[in-house]
Amino acid sequence: MKITFLGSGAWGTALAYALSKKDDTDILMYGRSKSEIDDINNNHRNSRYFDDVILPNVIKGTTDPDIALKGRDVLVLSVPSKAIPDIVTLISKHCDSSPLLINVIKGFDPLTGEGVTSLIKGSLGKDGLVSGIVSLVGPSFAYDVIHDDLTAVCAVSESKENAVFFRLL
Numbered sequence: 001m002k003i004t005f006l007g008s009g010a011w012g013t014a015l016a017y018a019l020s021k022k023d024d025t026d027i028l029m030y031g032r033s034k035s036e037i038d039d040i041n042n043n044h045r046n047s048r049y050f051d052d053v054i055l056p057n058v059i060k061g062t063t064d065p066d067i068a069l070k071g072r073d074v075l076v077l078s079v080p081s082k083a084i085p086d087i088v089t090l091i092s093k094h095c096d097s098s099p100l101l102i103n104v105i106k107g108f109d110p111l112t113g114e115g116v117t118s119l120i121k122g123s124l125g126k127d128g129l130v131s132g133i134v135s136l137v138g139p140s141f142a143y144d145v146i147h148d149d150l151t152a153v154c155a156v157s158e159s160k161e162n163a164v165f166f167r168l169l
Contacts, residue, residue, distance in 0.1 A: 001169070003074040004099075005029045006087055008036050008061060010049040011104055012078030014142035019169055020056040029061045030068035037061035053146055069094040074102060074169070075130070081107035081116055088123040091130075100162060101130040132162040 001024060005012040008031030016027050031037050039047050040061035044054050062068050069075070069091060079087050084105065101124065105116045112119075117135045124130050138153035145151055157163040 001074065002026045002072045003028070003076065003169075004068050004072045005076045005078050006068070006090070007031065007078035007083075008033065008040065008046065009078060009080075010046075010142035012076065013046045013049055013055070014146035015076060015078065015104060015136075016059050017053065017055060017146050020058045022169060025058060027059045028068055028072070029059060030065065031061060031063060034063055037063050049142070050146055065090050065094040070096045072097060072099050075099045076102040076104060077120065078104045081105050082110055084109065084116065084119055084123075088120070091124060095129060098129065098131045100165065101133045102166060103133060103135040132159050133157060134159075134162050134166045136166070 003019060003025060005016050005027070008029045012029060016029055019025055020027055029037070029040055036046060036048055039045050040055060040059065044057065044059075045051060046055065072095075075091065075095070077087060101120065103117055103120055108115055109119050117133060121133055134155050134157040136153050136155055140151040140153050155163045155166045
């Protein structure tokens with residue numbers, strides 16, 4: 001399974017770490033910060049957020065959107081809500097498949113007040129750019145996830161099949 005995390009912050013890193021425990025996962029983290037991506041690739045850390053955690057070798061990083069988005073099965077959106085327009089443009093421009101989109105962005109559109117999933121669906125779901133959208137919600141924190149502490153999240157989607165697929169990741 002080829003999974004790209006769009007965003008190399010705390011939440012994306014923690015979820016990438018959690019998914020890296022599954023066999024046959026190819027995890028790529030896309031970020032704009034060259035130093036963060038170099039830290040992931042060279043030191044197997046994201047020291048800005050978790051300098052006490054060694055990331056598995058299966059997690060790689062890139063600042064190149066073509067590498068991040070071409071031929072991927074799953075895209076995980078883990079950027080601040082204000083970055084949604086930029087990330088939608090990036091996906092529209094560089095994605096060459098119809099991946100399942102996992103939204104882990106919290107919040108609302110700062111301009112319209114629209115929920116994140118609705119905003120993403122309106123931008124990417126209408127033209128077949130993605131095969132479906134699943135949102136991950138719940139009372140959890142990146143620190144707890146990456147340190148394997150007890151936590152819970154829910155996968156919600158208009159498609160039960162997509163929600164179950166993500167749950168099984």
